[in-house]
Amino acid sequence: MKKYVVDASVVLTGILENQKTVVDEVREYFVQAEGNKLELYSSSFLKMEVCNGLRFNEKDLSKSTKLLSVFFKLPIKFIDFNHALYEESLSTSYKLNATVYDTSYHILAKAHNAVFLTCDEEYYKKAKDLGDIELIADFEKTLDF
Numbered sequence: 001m002k003k004y005v006v007d008a009s010v011v012l013t014g015i016l017e018n019q020k021t022v023v024d025e026v027r028e029y030f031v032q033a034e035g036n037k038l039e040l041y042s043s044s045f046l047k048m049e050v051c052n053g054l055r056f057n058e059k060d061l062s063k064s065t066k067l068l069s070v071f072f073k074l075p076i077k078f079i080d081f082n083h084a085l086y087e088e089s090l091s092t093s094y095k096l097n098a099t100v101y102d103t104s105y106h107i108l109a110k111a112h113n114a115v116f117l118t119c120d121e122e123y124y125k126k127a128k129d130l131g132d133i134e135l136i137a138d139f140e141k142t143l144d145f
Contacts, residue, residue, distance in 0.1 A: 008049035
């Protein structure tokens with residue numbers, strides 16, 4: 001079964017609907033995961049990143065709370081990092097001149113024979129040569145962190 005690691009850009013694109021042109025594509029991954037046609041994974045840190053993304057993209061607390069509930073119902077399995085994965089994430093962040101947050105999802109995917117799905121075009125451009133990464137769309141033009 002195909003395995004993917006998702007980051008906050010994918011989740012926020014799917015639940016905030018700020019970029020209508022890619023929402024359907026993002027949501028198709030969630031539908032396929034619910035139907036056991038693929039597996040979605042992420043780091044436990046995703047939960048905090050999604051909360052932060054909701055805070056700065058949805059001005060209404062009530063709506064943010066509802067969207068957070070939607071997020072927690074998504075078929076994403078969370079994986080904890082070990083010491084080696086933290087070190088590899090840090091090292092890769094220096095190599096790519098990227099954040100540890102971004103590289104950590106990618107390293108997690110590589111460590112678990114998965115593909116890293118992102119909507120972050122800037123990171124994708126830096127990291128595509130590492131392999132095991134797919135760009136869905138550029139979300140940074142519509143979301144704030």
